[in-house]
Amino acid sequence: MDQLDELDELEATLTKDLQYVNIPNFKGLCATCGEPVIGDGIYAMDKTFHQDHFVCFICKEKFGTNPYYVKDGKPYCQKDYENEVIGICEICGKPLLNELAVVGNKKYHLDCFKCSVCGKVLNGRYYNKDGLFLCQEDYENKYLPVCNRCHDKIRPTGDVKEAICVGDKKYHVKCFCCYDCQKPFDDMKAYMYNNDYVCEEHYKKRKEEERKKQEQQSQE
Ligand SMILES: [Zn+2]
Ligand SMILES: [Zn+2]
Ligand SMILES: [Zn+2]
Ligand SMILES: [Zn+2]
Ligand SMILES: [Zn+2]
Ligand SMILES: [Zn+2]
Structure with a gap:
């Protein structure tokens, strides 16, 4: 978008805002639907929303009193933020909030990424054989x-x-x-x-x- 386009857009917004500026309780335009918010709205992420329009980007559920999480300017409910945005561990199914190991397109908690024989945490050094992850010792015992x-x-x-x-x-x-x-x-x-x-x-x-x-x- 070049500067002129930006100016045009700003002007359009201002004109639209001005249309409603005399309406009592006008809170601004809803960031979701673009229509004026009159009366009770929700102000979040530096934007105004209709109460029904401040929803999770994925499941479209209203947040109500639940916390919401923001990523790249989009709001998510806790469940979708954990599962879809930060991802879940392939082994325990819990969100990857802390340090993780990445193997191919799969992600794991460091603590979950263990040798499938002795259960030792692999710490980035591992052997991958027949779909199993193994520590060096067990790999050698099993396959060498x-x-x-x-x-x-x-x-x-x-x-x-x-x-x-x-x-x-x-x-x-x-x-x-x-x-x-x-x-x-x-x-x-x-x-x-x-x-x-x-x-x-x-x-x-x-x-x-x-x-x-x-x-x-x-x-x-
Ligand atoms: Zn709206
Ligand atoms: Zn959601
Ligand atoms: Zn895990
Ligand atoms: Zn082992
Ligand atoms: Zn000889
Ligand atoms: Zn020998």
């Missing part, structure tokens, strides 16, 4: 693979390949080596002996030892 050799968790370490999968078993890269000499396998050539992975050399050694043992046993 366990090394079949050292039984420690296999943690992601950036873009370095951290796990080797053999069938449905997983190993740290460093753990997938010969059980006897601890050397990594050449070309991933590993031999299975009694559930241990060994290199070719130690596979032969173990076989040989086994054979000797059996010989001894059969000689006894």
Whole structure:
């Protein structure tokens, strides 16, 4: 709106006001319907309203003696202010009057935003998996693979390949080596002996030892 438009509008309002200025009890024009308020009106938010026209912006209910809340120049009843203007917590359903956590388009009280396993308040550090929010510890316990050799968790370490999968078993890269000499396998050539992975050399050694043992046993 440029200045001239504003002036025009002001003039129009003044003219309208002047029309009624001689009417007793004229209180001004209603901010909702634009008609003159005569007699008992409501004066709120620097504006005049008919008694029936000072209503919640959302539910259109009269405020009566209830408190009202103002946001961007619009009045709201308490319920709509809490639910629609400031929003409600996705977990407890109560208004987000205090500090909140925002995840995507959902909002939560900080105190409500907890690990779904241990109940610890997540404080902004969380893992989101299968729609659940988890603390680091529970996320790791639940989702990180366990090394079949050292039984420690296999943690992601950036873009370095951290796990080797053999069938449905997983190993740290460093753990997938010969059980006897601890050397990594050449070309991933590993031999299975009694559930241990060994290199070719130690596979032969173990076989040989086994054979000797059996010989001894059969000689006894
Ligand atoms: Zn009105
Ligand atoms: Zn309302
Ligand atoms: Zn909550
Ligand atoms: Zn937890
Ligand atoms: Zn390991
Ligand atoms: Zn070896």
